Amino acid sequence: MMVEGRIRKGLGLFIIASHFGAIILVIGLFFAHGFLFEEMTTTLALVVPMFASYTTAIVRYIIKHRHSPESQRTVSMEFAFLAFSLPSIFVLCVFAMIVAKALNLAFQNFDQFKTLLAVLESLFGLYVGYFITELFEQGAKRRASSAKTGS
Amino acid sequence: MVASVSGMICGNHLGKSLRKLLSRNSSGESRAMSGSNRRTANWMFWFLIFVSAAVTAQQVPQANISQDAAKLLYGPDVIGGYYLVTIIPGINDDARMRIHFDSCRNLEDVSPFASFAYPAGVAGFRYMLCTTRSEELIIGRGVRPLTKADLAKLGLQDAPPERSSPYCVWTPPARFVRATVPGEDPANDTLLVATTINFFYGRYGKDNVSVESKDVEHGHIAVTISNLRDTILERLGLWEWLQVNVVFGRRGEERFFQMNAEGRYASGAGSKPPPSTAFAGMEPQYHEQLEAYALRLRTQLQDYLSISGK
Numbered sequence: 001m002m003v004e005g006r007i008r009k010g011l012g013l014f015i016i017a018s019h020f021g022a023i024i025l026v027i028g029l030f031f032a033h034g035f036l037f038e039e040m041t042t043t044l045a046l047v048v049p050m051f052a053s054y055t056t057a058i059v060r061y062i063i064k065h066r067h068s069p070e071s072q073r074t075v076s077m078e079f080a081f082l083a084f085s086l087p088s089i090f091v092l093c094v095f096a097m098i099v100a101k102a103l104n105l106a107f108q109n110f111d112q113f114k115t116l117l118a119v120l121e122s123l124f125g126l127y128v129g130y131f132i133t134e135l136f137e138q139g140a141k142r143r144a145s146s147a148k149t150g151s
Numbered sequence: 152m153v154a155s156v157s158g159m160i161c162g163n164h165l166g167k168s169l170r171k172l173l174s175r176n177s178s179g180e181s182r183a184m185s186g187s188n189r190r191t192a193n194w195m196f197w198f199l200i201f202v203s204a205a206v207t208a209q210q211v212p213q214a215n216i217s218q219d220a221a222k223l224l225y226g227p228d229v230i231g232g233y234y235l236v237t238i239i240p241g242i243n244d245d246a247r248m249r250i251h252f253d254s255c256r257n258l259e260d261v262s263p264f265a266s267f268a269y270p271a272g273v274a275g276f277r278y279m280l281c282t283t284r285s286e287e288l289i290i291g292r293g294v295r296p297l298t299k300a301d302l303a304k305l306g307l308q309d310a311p312p313e314r315s316s317p318y319c320v321w322t323p324p325a326r327f328v329r330a331t332v333p334g335e336d337p338a339n340d341t342l343l344v345a346t347t348i349n350f351f352y353g354r355y356g357k358d359n360v361s362v363e364s365k366d367v368e369h370g371h372i373a374v375t376i377s378n379l380r381d382t383i384l385e386r387l388g389l390w391e392w393l394q395v396n397v398v399f400g401r402r403g404e405e406r407f408f409q410m411n412a413e414g415r416y417a418s419g420a421g422s423k424p425p426p427s428t429a430f431a432g433m434e435p436q437y438h439e440q441l442e443a444y445a446l447r448l449r450t451q452l453q454d455y456l457s458i459s460g461k
Contacts, residue, residue: 033388034420103421108428 002080005070008135012058018091019051034102039110046117054132061136083131090124326407327456341367347397350455372397378424383444384437389416392430412445
């Protein structure tokens with residue numbers, strides 16, 4: 001059993017760090033000649049919205065609940081495992097693809113890279129989205145309603 | 152096609168107006184159309200669409216084939232010389248290739264705008280497959296889009312348009328003085344071609360140069376140079392790929408060659424070169440750098456050929 005508040009905090013920070021990490025990685029690889037300028041902007045245009053929807057929900061939650069204590073409710077191990085593993089695999093795949101493209105380790109051309117990024121987003125986006133929604137949007141609603149009942 | 156569509160749209164508008172007109176009485180008020188009126192309106196509507204489409208289709212300019220072109224396409228006794236086939240990116244295969252029917256009797260007649268040339272392998276190097284920088288060259292020059300049947304007659308069906316880039320640079324003809332090497336047949340370019348290949352091997356390393364085609368009889372060599380970095384586009388850190396065509400010519404005793412260079416580039420941070428499909432053409436973005444590099448290369452080859460012949 002794990003505490004929901006701790007999972008929320010860990011996952012939130014992980015997603016935000018991945019979001020900005022991906023941006024820095026792409027820009028850094030552009031300066032290392034791993035991407036052309038057009039490739040760099042296209043990659044950012046693909047990667048940033050992938051994370052932005054999650055990051056927005058997380059940041060909104062953190063700002064809204066900056067004064068309230070975290071929930072001490074426990075969640076099942078399966079939930080905790082999937083909540084971390086799916087986003088981790090997703091982030092790992094995105095980072096690996098970016099590096100592979102920049103070092104010419106995979107992909108015949110930039111179009112293949114773009115297509116695979118889009119496929120990856122479709123594969124993982126739904127599942128990661130479920131966890132983010134449940135933890136940071138539904139969770140926020142539950143906290144608000146329980147705070148109301150408590151008061 | 153566009154004209155036909157616009158004709159259909161025009162016809163559509165006319166038909167709609169007609170319907171509206173028929174559905175109004177003399178005082179301008181709407182009334183329900185009778186069955187026969189509706190049928191008449193529908194017939195007129197479709198008739199107008201058909202007529203306007205037919206009229207606009209007729210207005211598409213059809214260029215005539217020149218005499219040379221007719222010979223080239225249909226006559227068995229095609230005279231020698233160079234012909235330019237221009238490849239224009241288009242919507243479909245039929246529109247992509249056009250033939251530039253000006254016959255070129257010698258190398259200097261080859262249009263400097265033609266950017267990439269290689270022997271098409273038709274009836275022994277009488278044609279050069281070229282691409283142009285723009286469509287300007289072909290306007291009003293007696294050209295028409297080639298069909299697949301034309302290409303088959305020319306033996307070009309296996310030359311996909313993708314093989315040649317629409318953009319690259321030609322250098323001006325470079326004269327060189329080459330003393331006859333003992334045992335060398337002045338009418339035969341075998342040694343000259345071998346010397347040129349050696350020049351590229353020495354300049355770029357044997358592993359990086361591949362000879363794409365070698366036509367000793369007609370003095371033409373195409374080499375591809377890969378694994379270049381920061382050579383043509385200095386200080387950009389990009390991988391580069393270069394295809395060079397060298398065509399030798401002869402005017403009396405004087406020998407000269409003309410060279411064209413097609414450059415491509417790709418990104419890549421590591422030491423592994425990108426696959427060939429990842430490269431993009433340098434033109435028009437890096438035209439100046441490519442042209443400057445081609446001119447430098449031309450001078451080096453000119454010197455090399457002159458020295459090695461002495």
